[in-house]
Amino acid sequence: MDKQLSQPIFPNSLDELKSKHSPNFYSKSLYSDQLKELAVCRDVTIKGDDKKTQEFANELSNSVNAKWVYYPWLNSAYEILDEKEFVEVRTNRNQLKITPEEQQQLSESTISIAGLSVGNSVALTLAMERVGGHLILADYDELELSNLNRLRTGIPQIGLHKGVIAKRQIAELDPYIKVTLFDEGVTDKNITSFLNKDVDILVEVCDSLDLKLSLRERAKEIEIPVIMDTNDRGMIDIERFDLEPDRPIFHGFLEDLNMTNEELKNPENKLSLVQRIVGEDISERLKKSMPEIGKTISSWPQLASGVMLGGAASTNICRRILLNEHKKSGRFYVDFEQIIGS
Known part of the structure; x- marks a missing residue:
């Protein structure tokens, strides 16, 4: 490339x-x-x-x-x-929801984003709001037709690397934002560069369970917060390893399994482990979908509305963490069906 x-x-x-x-x-x-x-x-x-x-x-x-x-x-x-x-x-129209002093503070921050399907929405929303003067993006994949149900791009970009798409979109929006692209995705060889001590926040929105684990182990090691969006029921997951360095990964949901790291990373265990991580408090439609993954549907189901909401929620939390306005770890929901009802 x-x-x-x-x-x-x-x-x-x-x-x-x-x-x-x-x-x-x-x-x-x-x-x-x-x-x-x-x-x-x-x-x-x-x-x-x-x-x-x-x-x-x-x-x-x-x-x-x-x-x-x-x-x-x-x-x-x-x-x-x-x-x-x-x-x-x-950024003039950000005022005074974001003050000029806060905008300057935000522009001095670095945010790493792993995964550029859901992460595309996160990266673009961060860039639009100018939360982060340096965005570090990682993905290995190219755009396919089936991605167009949730990525804000189009047919002319099919076959193009997802990282290149995001990098170009950000540059056309604001060429002064620094963007670093790991176009092989996050690997054992580059994880310490992707998550270095200059990074302020990790937004983890990748599909690979073993990578989810590796990224959290690294984030915990260097004590930076992790934000994860699942785009189901508006769920946003926050792990404040910066404030709680001894906090168990994934809130301890996997601690009682007594599995080795290799067993945790075994693809055959992926579905059951993901179910433990996301918990039972998921939408009925996702519950029906999960047993069909790899059988009648090819991958984790995602909708554009959920992905866009995830971009907004992730950006909101990133901004408030960077401005020292949010200090909680936990799992939170912006569930339209619950809030608005039928």
Whole structure:
């Protein structure tokens, strides 16, 4: 995989872009319009007054730099605000649900996301809200048609690596967010790099049970919190190994099995172990589905509405953990059928 084709490029000029990357490309300047947005953000009293807005924008142009960003996969370049002002405008509508001081704090955090089916929704929601200035993504898989029931992408991306899709989506949204991609997924060889001591939170949304265990063992070792979404009944699982380093993995649901790590990681034991981990408090439809996995249905059933809800819930918890507003471990539900009823 050509990594150059999955990350934005910041050329010093269009001439440099032509000489180094592409002689022919689409280009468009968004700088002037974004300067006007910046002007209104800094003085809301001029909103609706085109003359005053333009005057202030002209004044800002003396101190606010423009920057070209080139997207190789689109063969397109756009002139935008420099990073500080770009982020100021893009996050302006977050205020004051997120204060400017909190936004800065969030931008200095690093979040690792394992699994990019459900994790795609998590990564994009984190990026939109700008919770995390550095997102570390891991998956080994390519997009298939059956993934389009829950991933916000389309037919032209079928066959493309899921990590590349997510990385491109984030770059088109905000090219200043740093994204690191582990395109082989998380392995025994790279797990310590994927989960290093600079990581603030792990969001674990992968299918592999042995990887779920390995990731928690590593997170517990370096004392970082783990968030897991199951997209069933809006269940969000939180393990605060940062506050409770002796906390048992998976809340102790597997402790009484007296299995070795190898037995826990044996694929033949997967379904029964997953049932113990998610518990009995699952939806009736999932209860009916689980015995059919590997028989009449190919994998764990997921719906777009549950995946999108998981992206929202995971982002909310990440933000509140990073701002020291949430300190609980446990299992929590945002169950629409229970809340809204029939």
